[in-house]
Amino acid sequence: MTDTPQTDGPMTDAIDARGLKVHFQTAAGLVRAVDGVDLTVRRGAFHGIVGESGCGKTTLARALIGLQSATVGQVSIFGRDRADWAKADRKGFARAVQFIFQDPLGSMSRRQTVGQTLEEPLQIHGIGDNKARRARVQELLDLVALPETVLDRLPRSLSGGQRQRVSIARALALSPQLLICDEPLSALDVSVRAQIVNLFARLQAQLGLTIVIVAHDLAIVREVCSSVTVMYLGRVAEEGEAKAVFSDPAHPYSQALLSAVPSPNPVTEATRPRILLAGDPPSPRNPPPGCRFSSRCPVVEPRCREAEPVLRPVAHGGAAACHLADADAHAMI
Amino acid sequence: MTAPIYQVEGLVIDLYTPTVSVRAVDGAGFHVAPGETLAIVGESGSGKTVMTLGPLGLLPEGVAVDLRGTARADGKDILAMSPAELSRLRGGFFGVIFQDPMSALNPMLKIGPQLAEQARRFAGLSAAEACKEAVSLLARSGIPDPEDRYDRYPHELSGGMLQRAMIALALAARPRVLIADEPTTALDATVQAQILALIRQIQKEDGIAVILITHDIGAVSVLADRVAVLYAGQVAEEGSAIDVLTAPVHPYTRGLLASVPDFRSDSASGTKEIPGIPPNQAQLEAGCRFADRCDRVQPQCNTRRPRLQTVGMGVVPHRVACPVVIAAEGIVTHD
Numbered sequence: 001m002t003d004t005p006q007t008d009g010p011m012t013d014a015i016d017a018r019g020l021k022v023h024f025q026t027a028a029g030l031v032r033a034v035d036g037v038d039l040t041v042r043r044g045a046f047h048g049i050v051g052e053s054g055c056g057k058t059t060l061a062r063a064l065i066g067l068q069s070a071t072v073g074q075v076s077i078f079g080r081d082r083a084d085w086a087k088a089d090r091k092g093f094a095r096a097v098q099f100i101f102q103d104p105l106g107s108m109s110r111r112q113t114v115g116q117t118l119e120e121p122l123q124i125h126g127i128g129d130n131k132a133r134r135a136r137v138q139e140l141l142d143l144v145a146l147p148e149t150v151l152d153r154l155p156r157s158l159s160g161g162q163r164q165r166v167s168i169a170r171a172l173a174l175s176p177q178l179l180i181c182d183e184p185l186s187a188l189d190v191s192v193r194a195q196i197v198n199l200f201a202r203l204q205a206q207l208g209l210t211i212v213i214v215a216h217d218l219a220i221v222r223e224v225c226s227s228v229t230v231m232y233l234g235r236v237a238e239e240g241e242a243k244a245v246f247s248d249p250a251h252p253y254s255q256a257l258l259s260a261v262p263s264p265n266p267v268t269e270a271t272r273p274r275i276l277l278a279g280d281p282p283s284p285r286n287p288p289p290g291c292r293f294s295s296r297c298p299v300v301e302p303r304c305r306e307a308e309p310v311l312r313p314v315a316h317g318g319a320a321a322c323h324l325a326d327a328d329a330h331a332m333i
Numbered sequence: 334m335t336a337p338i339y340q341v342e343g344l345v346i347d348l349y350t351p352t353v354s355v356r357a358v359d360g361a362g363f364h365v366a367p368g369e370t371l372a373i374v375g376e377s378g379s380g381k382t383v384m385t386l387g388p389l390g391l392l393p394e395g396v397a398v399d400l401r402g403t404a405r406a407d408g409k410d411i412l413a414m415s416p417a418e419l420s421r422l423r424g425g426f427f428g429v430i431f432q433d434p435m436s437a438l439n440p441m442l443k444i445g446p447q448l449a450e451q452a453r454r455f456a457g458l459s460a461a462e463a464c465k466e467a468v469s470l471l472a473r474s475g476i477p478d479p480e481d482r483y484d485r486y487p488h489e490l491s492g493g494m495l496q497r498a499m500i501a502l503a504l505a506a507r508p509r510v511l512i513a514d515e516p517t518t519a520l521d522a523t524v525q526a527q528i529l530a531l532i533r534q535i536q537k538e539d540g541i542a543v544i545l546i547t548h549d550i551g552a553v554s555v556l557a558d559r560v561a562v563l564y565a566g567q568v569a570e571e572g573s574a575i576d577v578l579t580a581p582v583h584p585y586t587r588g589l590l591a592s593v594p595d596f597r598s599d600s601a602s603g604t605k606e607i608p609g610i611p612p613n614q615a616q617l618e619a620g621c622r623f624a625d626r627c628d629r630v631q632p633q634c635n636t637r638r639p640r641l642q643t644v645g646m647g648v649v650p651h652r653v654a655c656p657v658v659i660a661a662e663g664i665v666t667h668d
Contacts, residue, residue: 191376263554265579277523
């Protein structure tokens, strides 16, 4: 059932997006949700996309797989043009790439039992006979550590953690190679969140998946992700290896975002220096000229309000879009 | 230690719907003194909101309630109060900040007049004074250009500004106890940090008591002097924030903290998980509520309900409801 997508070689990246823009025309004006993003996700990566509401992270995730059509730009998945692939072989594309939604209840039929929910993709793709499908459903339950007793239950009667496990199991039914997850942890309690995070990490190691996770819980991203993209107002502010970005963020926004996460240890919390940004993120309808972060940046310079910075290599080996950052040094706030 | 200003003891709250009855709070209690911040920590369904707001008559709608125990505000028995007295107490003595600002603000009215009305009614100001007070409350809550915002409707403000407006509304009656129910859950990281800093500043300036209801350990670590950890309607552990967060004793507290990663610590803390899910509070068994998820479980845990025992020698009593860990680790108790 491993259905390797045709690619131009095993070394191609899982995702390669170029110049992606998603603009929405609304009554109040043009919303530039994603406004010129290049994104590369290597095969086998556990990639986190972080940022605050309105930064475009969810829209980006949806645009990557065509759930949201892009205004401009091009996305390749495993070396194939995503739009062409989905048009030519929709089912094959679905077998390779799956999406997990923030709200598992909203993404499942309320009238289908867990068993039916898990079997449906197998039926649609004509995989196995009845018996083989049952066996596969059992396998999926084991994979996400759900007891067999949930098979006859409706999504409503499950706990939040169990529902998210079901939606993960359903996404895995067709043995995809790329999983894109939109805030899969936000609706969960702390102790359950840890269970699901560990489940993702285990699945990735076990199945060799590439996982992209949209999240606002930075501590968890640091814990499980291998690489990370920090977004601000529709643009990439910084990107790189997760541990490197977290230990030496080059963009002032990344620094402030990380500083905003309190330490669970009250002694550390009381003594650490803290950066408090003024104001809310501006509206993506009306981004400030020049650098989008210039209106809140504590180390802003006149040139920041004039020219928009492009991503350039920085000390930690990744890249940041800040006039004050290059491979040798960056601003510290 | 200052005498508590809001104190709840031996509280039992049963909630009934036509199909199920749930013991939401099961013999729990807490107290908070002026100038102190108490964090009540628990996961969804642990009863943290019901325990704090229930005695004030703020309970889910359409649910029959049976409430027993004692609750005193400023020495007065709340549970014996008439609805009118209770309503006055809620409006003036207590200020509540909710997770969703739109649940506190009227979308049809401008922000300023809503604040002024509150100040007039509960703080006893004249109309002109109340109007001035509203502007100064907006300014105090960190809202830029307060005169302009006075005339705005809630929908014209951003999420962070609305949260601030709700804090201003809660302060308008000059409360002595500020209850913040998940005040930052819906906010972005950088705005969260601002709101927590604002609550801390208000508390310092006014010396009021703050009760923070949350599942966010980070928020607890920023604000709390004392912490009570609630599990399935019972207090599992309570004490100073430093004792509970850095030297937890109860297996649930330990599990909860181990599931929260700290990216500033060098040790690969990992995200340890607590297996299983909280018990169904419609059919509670005797014994410890945490027994079936606990890695330290002993046969006695399933039959005997653990009581809170005082451990350690701190000024703030550190109390833990787990005789198993206390005995196994030779922790000295004294009560």
